[in-house]
Amino acid sequence: MFDPGRTPMAPQTRSSGPSDAPARPTISIVGGGASGTLTAAHLLRVSRDTDLRVVLHESGPAPARGLAYSTTDTRHLLNVRTRDMSGLADEPGHLVAWAERTGAPADPVGFLPRATYARYLGDLLRDLDAHTGGRLEVRREEVRDVAPRDGGGYAVQGTRGRTDADAVVLAYGNLPSATLRAGGDELPAAPWHLPSAWDVEALRALPADARVVLVGSGLTAVDAAITLLGDEPAREVVMVSRSGRLPLDHLPQPCSTSWVRPVPEEARTADALAAHVREQVERARRSGVCWRSVVDGLRGWNQRLWLRLDHDERRRFLAHHARDWEVARHRMAPGVAATIAEHRRTGRLRLLGGGLTSVADLGATVRVGLAGGEELEVDAVVNCTGPCPDLDRATLPVVAALRDRGLLAADPLGLGVDCRTDGRVVGRDGVARDDLLVVGPPRKGVLWETTAVPEIRAQAAELAVRLVAEVTATGAEGERALARR
Template sequence: MVPSVIIVGGGASGALTAIHLLRLARATGTPVAVTLIDQGGRHALGQAYSTTDPHHLLNTRVERMSALDDEPDHLLAWARTTGVHAYDYLPRAIYGRYLREVLAVAEDLPARPLHRVTAAAVALDADHAVLLADGRRMAADAVVLALGNGSPAPLPGVAAHPRHIADPWAPGALTGIDDGAPVLVLGTGLTMVDVALTVTRAHPDTVVYALSRRALLPRPHLVRPALPLPVTIPDGPLRVTDLLAATRKAVRASGDWQGVLEGLRPHVQELWQRLGPDERRLFLRRVARYWEIHRHRIPPHSATAIDDLRAGGRLRLLRGSLLTAEPATDGLRIRADLDGAMTGLDVGWLVNATGPGTDVTTSPFLASLIATGVARQDSLRLGLDADPDGAVLDAGGRRSDRLFALGPLLRGTLYETTAVPEIRAQAAALAPRLLQAAVSRSAQAQPVA
């Protein structure tokens, strides 16, 4: 039998894994059957690249967004041959088209079959076969968990309501926000930026209130890319105070915080692993939000649009927290604590843009893996516990030789693991281990003549 690999999750993480695995199989002459399971049937697009709004741009320059780890200029070459104007920051819908085409090319390689499945995975059986919600059982020699970012965590105390958008990335979630009523967006990060750009263009009277504890916006990229600058970090076990001191020293010496962050980026995963558990918790509690707004920056064009909305009074930042949201005429009555003052606000819409949820137990499939001891949550509850190379750890901390993860599920292990450049590198590194695991398991399962 042909060795088989099942990838659960068909977004960018899953597609990049399939692409690198199929290309490696061709290069080595190794037959392998790859199954890519996506619950919504959005293979290669997933949550991030299913948007149809042309104003939703990549937050990383085009030259860093190749799907192929060994061909950094592949996206630029694709753009030239397909007639796409290679802006510094492509619309995400165009990038989704690119991923689909690269996957289609890998799919068409001779004797390297890719089976696309639209279904929800619900469990693994004792032999690591994937069980689907429709009753099918799909046998596999190796399984990859590539489920991407989760939906935002539910807002405490906020009941379901037709004008409460619990997940702005659900298909069609924002299409109804076109009546000019004010919109309260929970969160002031990257998702809020996209929501604000969409809903304010849908109606000229729409005003967006963006509420978060610190009311911090993502910083803009420079028009010209920052060059990486070296940062001297002490050797050995690391403390958050050491990391901050070294970073501040480098910024003071250079006057270029963007260059300092570019210099840190390739080392973040290694630095994260040098932080002890208590230091990681301290980072998440005290530093993470500031790191995120500087590290995950927005394109200059998006930043200008946000500045224009603020200057025109159509985007208003609120610092505080949501207390209650009750149904009211034509919308919701909001009570919020704004800088210590109890404030009421009538809005037409409430959008949860607090960012990806990290509680893996909200996924029935992942919850089943944890319940059966096949996997466990990491100690920070950011994803699954795994070795840095993606091998999933079971309830007893034992490393699996057949179950792997990549992308956002590894945030507790690697922290910097949600952007395409990092996920692409993980997919390329995982491909040979997957191929070896699948071939080895398949050989063990063959009947003896």
Template sequence: MYRRVAIIGGGAAAAALLSELLERQPAQPLHLDWYTGGDTSARGVAYGTRSDRHLLNVRAASMSMFAGKPRGFLDFAQRGDHTIAGTDFLPRRLYGDYLEAEVARALENARSAGHDIRVLPFAVDAVVPENEGVTIIHGEENSRVDATVLALGSLPPQPLCGVSEAALESGQYVTEPWGFLASVKPDSRPLKVVLIGLGLTAVDVLLELSAQWPNAQFTAISRHGLLPESHLEAASAPVDDSSDLIESMRDAPDIRTWVRLLREAAAQSSDWRTVIDSLRPHTPSLWRLLPQTERARFLRHARWAWERVRHRMAPQVMASMLALEVDGRLQRRRGRLEAVEVAGGKLHLDIRSPRDGTISSMDADVVIQTVGLNTDVRRTKHRLVRQLATNGHVTADPLGLGCEGTTEGRLQHDGQTWPHLYAIGTLLRGTLWESTAMPEIRQQARNLADRILAP
């Protein structure tokens, strides 16, 4: 087993791995350095919100931190409110509390067991992997460990093409919505707010700003102008294991065939959601069957549709979105952002129509970029990831989906696999595709802990 281990990242994936490692009670004491990067340990961006308007998009019963303890989160929530049910969609703030509590418990037990655990609120400047171990550099300090795991989550968002420097410098164009929401204050002015993107991040922004800014008008722009789908009020389960569908998809790994098969299966089902959900355990293996050209075709033509049906809103959140539209406060619009400039104290946007290619213009007081996860290692400004890529220690996924790696989480470079450098979560999206939600993260954490602690 590895004796000296480093985890880099302060979010839920890092917390899940840390807790899995310490839950095992290994025979030999561990020396574990957890570099949280200054974030609140365990919460990260995903669960750092303090607003009760921001709900989980997975039911409480499916959100345990541990693969081996399926009721973990539900038990935690019910200790504070016995009326909570496993089918409820609970605030992400509460889930962040749960993660923090589990990490605190794991750290206390680990120290009692003689493990040397250091929680370091620093960003790592560089990582140098070698065949015998990994060197970690932060500031003037170097440390040598047996294994390192990158649990970095989504990379910092980058401005879209066409956004001028003046627009960025004005502070009216927001690239990082979560930091913005954390500092937003009530405002009664009749503001015009434009959101670029219509996924779950956009929904969270709309929920918060519509309450904080009661007189604001919102326009949300995306390629197809559609909100994410919603869960049903009552939980549903597949009537079968969809084995015939899975087998048919394996026999023909191309996107056009898969779309046809999924449409046929959905048409034959009483609820299309059960068809989508039945694919979840098989998605990584199906993804690996796709040639690079088919993966690229999926990202160009089908990704938007998949994200809509796969990552769904809680029913009460959908009701809030529809209410904003009925009240005339939210307009959804199809289009692609071409340019953003500053003009007369406002932001001036040029939007290209997907129907005929014509360009129309509009002005806004605030523009918020809500296009979802950034996983493009090739263009990131993240200091550590840039260092790893620049020095050739990792190979970027050619489609911008994190780093090349193995299904076990080992990172690769120049076609070779590092024996002691791992990743968990978002950086593995090019390898696994499904690698961002807690059900997948906790299974990765469990498997990775087994590997790290193997004799």
């Protein structure tokens, strides 16, 4: 169907040398974490019989790691069961089969280490590349800019050179956390200030008897506490957040999800959706069914329910219901939850609501003020607040460049990138581009549920089918145009 806000991909010819032969059709993927790796994998899979070139730009040492899976601590576990984490939606047993073949833990209802999952994604990409003719190029570089080219396509400028691409997929994942503040002021750069909870080596380098404040109480903070307290028995951790709530836990065995009733069509407000969930949880309780069956049973509905809500209702959901949903939806693996509970029982881990109220730099240590008036001298304050969705504050070079050029804009809720539900980026002018797409977490404002692998792999598969058809058709038109000269 014609979309008046859509910029079609223009047919183009490109010189690749003195022969004036057309270059191979090329898709560049900016970011090589889970989102970028799954996108590359599906492009290779879909384009098996074409001459398509896939270029994956990743500044880290290898694809598939990103923030989520770069950890070296094997106690950091996935929070989704192995059976649900296949990189290929049409082959749900693919990850379990890989685990059995490689000697990794293969329990379908278990929870793999994050580092093991990174190895799986890397193997998946390498195998697909080998089986489809070696058409993947991994460029170890940071992309600084993506600029439109005359005649169509983009010049992708990285720290190692330029790549000309017919289409670009932005797969940079979650943006870094916002800088911590206390009393209205940003925390200074200091030895005690750890701006990233993902820096496992920095956590491990803290004193063996360190007292540490973790700002945030989500899954990122849980992983940081697992490392800090698991490495050294004399350490203590204070976890602070606005809500003072931890994620809830998975049970060792999954609950049935077939029991849940569909959400009524007339439920089109945030309060109505919340009331439906509460009613289903109460119905489950009366029947002896776990509340988790309600949350998990609604997973297939979540994006459709979000799309039902208008802008004001989405804002109301974020203000009044989002945290309740998140602690129930994004749960801890059973073993992780048991470890955290034991640390709390022994007093080595405390959880407080309200966050930081003040900091006083003491040089090697810091005195922090906590809600309720308590003050502590601690060895470190660690930022565990999770990604900052504010595109206008983003410092990632490629995001800043596209934003400043007007090709990238924040979605109306400030949760990510303004785009269509299929990932086509909407620029400041309101036009959606067929050849500039976003996958994964940056779609959150449009889809809400877009940060977990089951959703990302579906996006990657859908995007791959459409992009391959469009890019290869564009290349064919270019060849015909040259032949007519």
